[in-house]
Amino acid sequence: MDFKDYESAISWIHGTLRMGIKPGLQRMEWMLAKLDNPQNKNKWVHIAGTNGKGSTLTFIRNVLENAGYRVGTFTSPYIEQFNERICIDGTPISDEAIISLCNQIKPLADELGNESIGHPSEFEIITVMMFLYLAEYASIDIGIVEVGLGGRLDSTNVITPLVSVITTIGMDHMEFLGNTIESIASEKAGIMKLGVPVVSGVLQPEVRTLYKKRADEMNLKLFQLERNFHVEILGGQQFNYLSPHTNIDNLEVGLIGDHQLNNAAVAIQTTELLNRVGFVTTAENIRIGLMNASWPGRMENVHEKPTIYLDGAHNIEGIKALVNTTKRFPDQPVKLLFTAMRDKEFVDMIALLKQINHADIYITTFDYPRALTKDEVQKIAIENNISVVPDWEEWLISERQNSDAIILVTGSLYFISEVRKFLLS
Missing domain, CATH: 3.90.190.20 (Mur ligase, C-terminal domain)
Known part of the structure; x- marks a missing residue:
């Protein structure tokens, strides 16, 4: 069947919720291979964490956009409409693109349903839609992808990003990730890739130690909040950012809460690393980007x-x-x-x-x-x-x-x- 309208396409996507949550990458790899691996056709930042993923993503996005880059984003869940899960420069994907993508992906999902690994989940379908849209339907300079659940077995973990980011670690989704901070942290660390630098906003000492050990084993550089870069709170939503290479005074963020200052610092450290691979941003881009950042439903x-x-x-x-x-x-x-x-x-x-x-x-x-x-x-x-x-x-x-x-x-x-x-x- 071909989808003729937005409502029927969205109904099909949401109807796959009954498939449940399916950790693992086999179905993703199968579908993406059939589509000529669109995930390999863009550059990425990959963000995992218990909280702060969306805020950190929007800080990074705003800084890059202010520097003139065209930025794709993938977030969940949505607040106003489904389309906002896939955006370019903050503009959600069109209804027409969703219809077209569903018509392209549904035959693959049906075919996969007859294989031993089973029908893809709702999140897997949406993730494939995102990779395909940003590779073939639109043009971006860089994409920022938010992990759905965990990291190691999450549907998004099929990319090799320029920078991996882990915001915070807390006790959540324990039925899938384990019932200790260490087990949850280990699952989040599954987004780490050989040689790819990692920025971490995690504060628990035991998790910091775990991540340092993992980074050494994988020969990657780890940048940790309050070790490699620092926040100096000035009051309100103002702070100074300090790192060995960059000091920026009197920054202000457009999101409320001290935790947002940490998220902003993680975002700045990420842009520092992106500078080294050709995505050049200035202190002024950072200042304006942080100030203009907004994220629905967060204070x-x-x-x-x-x-x-x-x-x-x-x-x-x-x-x-x-x-x-x-x-x-x-x-x-x-x-x-x-x-x-x-x-x-x-x-x-x-x-x-x-x-x-x-x-x-x-x-x-x-x-x-x-x-x-x-x-x-x-x-x-x-x-x-x-x-x-x-x-x-x-x-x-x-x-x-x-x-x-x-x-x-x-x-x-x-x-x-x-x-x-x-x-x-």
Whole structure:
């Protein structure tokens, strides 16, 4: 069957969710070989990590774009529309290109379904679409690819990039990556390639030691935050960047939170390494690129009077960063609306959220297969002494009209996507 419209193409892509998550590279390699290996036709930066991938990607992208380069990006999940997962210079792929790509890839997916390794997953299909689009449908100078899950067996791990980046390591996706920091860190380190330099924003001493050992074994140069390059916080969103080759004072980032200063430093170190292979950027490119960076759903201010922030803190590490960021708020009451997927550590996340000063915490649910059910939400609320919001849309309408508190919506990125569409419509 040929797809005639965008809706049917997207429906087919999302319909492959039933295939589940399939770690491993066999299906990717099979499909890409049939398409003449489009992943080998561009230059790449590859980014793994528990949190901070999207923010770091957008910092790097903005700096390179400000220097005049045409930059392709691959991110997940999307916040506003599916198309934004594949972008060039921040412009999402067109509906027409998605239809064409699906018509090109579906016969391969069907053929692969008859092989012993099985039908490709949704993420594998989207990843192949990205490689094919950026190689044959459009022209870029460089692509920045965000890992979907882990690193070693992730569908994106079929490239040999100019620079590999690992942002942070935390306890997430443990059913796939292991239940210790070391095992998760090892899976993320799977994106390391022989001779390819690695930039790391990881701060845990045991992981730093593991990565140094791995780097030595693979004969690659490792650049670690607070060892090889440094952040000097000045207050607000301002900082100095220090490294043996580059010192830039009084930088400011367009994203809120101290963790974003670390992400920005990782991005600068990455651009330093790209300078050595022909992607030349200046201090002014860096200054403007960081200032102009924006990333939907990451401490995003979407409304004033009352102030409403959206933050997709969907795991323990993300919640810790959010709690730290709220220390910047004045002594003003906060109403915090939260939900999570049922496979997340939501009890521990709620306990952390209770550390926010002057905050009333509300829990809700939304229409998504992995979301908490209404009964589960009721039980969690009683056990954790927080309030239930049965209908988050009605609650937001009421709070937007009547509240004088700061409204903070957090948790699942899929939930943040729904809330953002609702509020901005």
